[in-house]
Amino acid sequence: MSNTKLTEWQLAELRPLEVKLRSAVLQAESEVAIKLAGRIQNLFPDDRKHHRLLRAKLWAYEACVDANRLNYAEAGLIGIRKLSESNTRLYLEATSLLAVCLLRQKKTADSKRLIHETISKINNIASDRTRHQFQKRLIERIEEECILAELIGSGEKELDAQEVEEKAIFLLQRNSDDEIFKLIGNSVPVASVSLLSDVRAYSIKQLPAPDRKLLPPPEKVEDPKHIGRITFAILRRVAWKTFCKPSSPIYKLWANRVPKVFNEGYFSAAVVSTLGDFRIGIPIIASGLAALIMKYSAEEFCELAKPKGLMIAPDEK
Numbered sequence: 001m002s003n004t005k006l007t008e009w010q011l012a013e014l015r016p017l018e019v020k021l022r023s024a025v026l027q028a029e030s031e032v033a034i035k036l037a038g039r040i041q042n043l044f045p046d047d048r049k050h051h052r053l054l055r056a057k058l059w060a061y062e063a064c065v066d067a068n069r070l071n072y073a074e075a076g077l078i079g080i081r082k083l084s085e086s087n088t089r090l091y092l093e094a095t096s097l098l099a100v101c102l103l104r105q106k107k108t109a110d111s112k113r114l115i116h117e118t119i120s121k122i123n124n125i126a127s128d129r130t131r132h133q134f135q136k137r138l139i140e141r142i143e144e145e146c147i148l149a150e151l152i153g154s155g156e157k158e159l160d161a162q163e164v165e166e167k168a169i170f171l172l173q174r175n176s177d178d179e180i181f182k183l184i185g186n187s188v189p190v191a192s193v194s195l196l197s198d199v200r201a202y203s204i205k206q207l208p209a210p211d212r213k214l215l216p217p218p219e220k221v222e223d224p225k226h227i228g229r230i231t232f233a234i235l236r237r238v239a240w241k242t243f244c245k246p247s248s249p250i251y252k253l254w255a256n257r258v259p260k261v262f263n264e265g266y267f268s269a270a271v272v273s274t275l276g277d278f279r280i281g282i283p284i285i286a287s288g289l290a291a292l293i294m295k296y297s298a299e300e301f302c303e304l305a306k307p308k309g310l311m312i313a314p315d316e317k
Contacts, residue, residue, distance in 0.1 A: 002049045010043050017043075018056065025059050028241045028307060030067035033060040049083050051090060058094055062309050065101050066237075068277070074101045087124045089134070093311050096138050100310070103145045104152070112199060115142060119206045130312060135207070137310050144234035146199050147227070148278070150192035155281020165268035167287035172294060181228030184288040188227050196230075197222065228288075235289050236305035239274040243293065244302035254298040267294050 006014065017040050024032040037060035044053045058080055064073035080094040099114035118138065125131035171180055244251055250270050253261035261267070271290045275281070293301055 002047050003051055004047055006050075006052070013043055014040060014052065018052075021056055021059050025063045025066075025309065026306070027245075028063065028066055030060070030063040030069055033063040036060070051084075051088075054080055054084055054090055058090065058097070058311060061094075062097055062311055065097055065104075066307050066309075068104070068238075070101050070104055074098065074105075077101060087121070089125050089130070089312075092118055092121060092124065092134070096141075096310050100141060100145050103142075103149045106149055106152075108149070108195065115199065116206065122207075134310070134312060137308065137312075140233075141310055142199060143196060143230055144237070146196040147188060147192045147231050148234045148238075150189045150195055151231070151278070151280050151282075151285075153279045154189050155279075155283075157281055159272045159275060159281055159283060159286050161265060161269045161272045163283060164272055164286045164290060165265045167283065168268055168290035168294065171287060171291040175291075177292065177295070178225055180288045180291055181232065182225045183228070184231050184285055185224030185226065185228030187282050187284045187288075188231055193222055193227060196227075231285065232289065232292060235275075235285075236293070236301070237307050238278065239271065239289070239293075240302070240305040240307055242270050242274045244298070244305065251298060251302075257297075262294065 017036055021033055021036040021040070024030075024036060037056045040056040041048075041053060044050050047053070057076060061073045061076040061080070064070075064076070077094050077098040081091060081098065084091040084094065095114050096118045099111045099118065102108075102111035102114065122131060122135055122138075125134060171183075175183070242248065242250070243254075246252075250261060250266045253266065267290045268286070271286050271293070275286055275289075280286075296304070
């Protein structure tokens with residue numbers, strides 16, 4: 001990895017492109033992110049290992065993971081690991097994103113090995129604040145991805161939007177948030193909970209004792225309400241673009257509080273579409289997700305569900 005000093009011309013060209021790239025990642029626009037990373041690469045014709053170039057590519061690959069473009073992201077992340085120094089935060093971020101990518105593809109053994117490597121090197125991050133921030137993001141993301149990994153391909157049939165809508169309304173009228181989380185948690189495949197417990201035992205417990213105390217106790221990890229909350233966190237993440245892209249029909253109606261968005265099945269249709277992309281076919285999870293989302297305003301949900309990346313921007317507080 002190179003830290004060669006950039007020319008004033010390079011910096012003048014690079015800075016606005018980096019801003020646009022970060023914006024594209026935050027907006028889950030993977031194709032735009034790839035194109036911007038390509039433009040940044042053109043600024044480094046003789047230095048393909050420069051840390052600013054590798055970081056730009058890493059942003060783009062993170063956007064691809066979020067967009068479920070897993071083969072493309074996997075190849076790119078492997079390349080970043082080869083080009084970066086193993087004692088850098090860039091390497092750790094690439095390794096953790098590759099672990100997520102492999103979990104999504106059910107390559108569990110390889111993913112566990114990478115999680116183990118990341119945690120074993122986490123003290124290479126010198127800043128206490130940044131290290132704890134990265135550690136928290138890593139643990140939360142890995143827990144979410146363990147649930148999602150076994151949800152993908154679950155269910156025996158395609159979801160019926162009308163059935164999902166009717167059950168969501170019933171849940172809204174009869175159940176509290178905690179009760180809905182518990183119903184979702186009880187509907188998550190046993191394999192998801194087993195994978196979560198396995199990954200924690202194998203990898204996350206490597207953390208220093210003071211940091212392990214910040215994690216939920218083992219008995220809470222398998223509590224249905226806790227599992228339901230983790231499931232809601234990962235599913236709202238993957239649903240964010242469907243519900244929150246300004247050009248989407250549901251967002252326009254929801255943001256303007258048009259009544260028909262609530263009484264014509266828009267939420268359930270959007271949930272069914274999102275879960276269909278991940279081949280998730282468990283009706284109670286779909287209905288619970290729709291019911292919970294309907295409790296928010298568009299502004300509240302889109303801020304809560306906005307994907308939070310593993311990478312930490314230099315100017316992040």
